[in-house]
Amino acid sequence: MLLLALDTATPAVTAALHDGRTVLAESSSVDARRHGELLLPAVDRVLAEAGVKLDAVTQIVVGTGPGPYTGLRVGLMTAMTFGSALGTPVHGLCTLDGLAYASGLEGDFVVATDARRKEVYWARYDGSRTRVTEPAVDRPAEIAEQVAGLPAVGAGALLYPDTFPDARAPEHVSAGALAALAAEKLAAGEELTEPRPLYLRRPDAQVPKNYKVVTPK
């Protein structure tokens, strides 16, 4: 197995190669405004570091978010196009699951990332491999009761200490963790999801400045 993992659902632009046992190479940089520019060079770096070409990859795994849409789509579009060009299977994995896995936490905890607009993307976990709620987007104050007393990982937790007093690292997802989790699941015969974005919000129907109709019908 040679697995390429990508994630652009958080401010981190991250790519990693995994051979089924260990991470062979990883490249991560944090720049929430340059996912589009940074991802392909990151893929190129990890492949070069491992001394392989893209067509040697047997599985592609991409973080499906939830995350800010513009960046999120960069990873998904890249993974899906790689898959189409080379006939490589492409799987999706919830980005929050990658963060949970990287945390190594036992017991109950929360993963929360920054959803902007004063909201967080979040889910609850029972151990680092088991998500117990569907990913959701909410204002921190509105979920304070549901997450009270629980450790929390991710930038969303670090941003809102009133709601998440026990916030911990990692702040952003790493493709290495995503790859390791995916490799573990694939080896265990678990199905991964389709590479489809978890938007969680309907699109803003921001119509360009309308000409006001002067007389109704």
Next chain:
Amino acid sequence: MADEPLVLGIETSCDETGVGIVRGTTLLADAVASSVDEHARFGGVVPEVASRAHLEAMVPTIERALKDAGVSARDLDGISVTAGPGLAGALLVGVSAAKAYAYALGKPLYGVNHLASHICVDQLEHGPLPEPTMALLVSGGHSSLLLSADITSDVRPLGATIDDAAGEAFDKIARVLNLGFPGGPVIDRYAKEGDPNAIAFPRGLTGPRDPAYDFSFSGLKTAVARWIEAKRNAGEDVPVRDVSASFQEAVVDVLTRKAVRACKDEGVEHLMIGGGVAANSRLRALAQERCDKAGIQLRVPRPKLCTDNGAMVAALGAEMVARGRSASDWDLSADSSLPVTEPHVPGHAHTHSHDHVHETAKDNLYG
């Protein structure tokens, strides 16, 4: 000719997911998936709706184009993509796909300019572009007069709209007349049965002291809306056909008058008209009439090539390959305000003097 470059082009600057394949100046495939129906109920293109639709449609559209063209992706000589201008988030989906495709297949990548592509597409219809060519680009997003001496390296803006694009004016008047979205085709249809001289609507920026090649449609739009409102307030029926014809006449009169004047002033013998509004039947007819009178050769591609599509991007990409222009780098960015003076975005190794331009030109990509 089999040794002409085989190029796949990707276009996502607005609401059309376009993938075209050309060999030199020959069109092999023009696959388009449009999200226009999803925008119709909003009366205009909603950027996030467009971006979501691009992500869904991209891979199937690429695969359909390859099938239509009957070529193998392995045989491509390059991948081109609209790098700008356009909607930032929408552009980014196409740029991401093009980069991934080019990288996976080991092909050179060409980030190209959307406006230059609208001009270059005419090569697929009428053969190589004469040099120089004057171009009138009119659509919902642009209204520009451009002088192209070399479509891969030398495109000069002579004039542009100072307010609304021509296509926007059509959309807005269609909305005031309750005719739906998009407005261009429906107004064209009603106008055919109306009198273009029924109402004397104003011709913007045509005074002796006005800029010769710039356009303005905002005043016209207001004048038409007021005229309709006055009719309705008086309890009279609005003569939709005459309003459509008179409004349309005002728009195409100004467009063709200025385009022909630019050709004469610059000594250019060829005028091409592109962009979605080039599908307008009255614009085509009046342009033909005035060009014939002035001894100018008019080139207007068929309507499907005038609207946004991937073939036009492939056409410009093929020209880049044919003329040995340098490929773009893997960190190519989508630039929502890419200037028309940059027909393509070459790699850094070749553009030291331009680096600062790229760093300052990226605005609100993630706004």
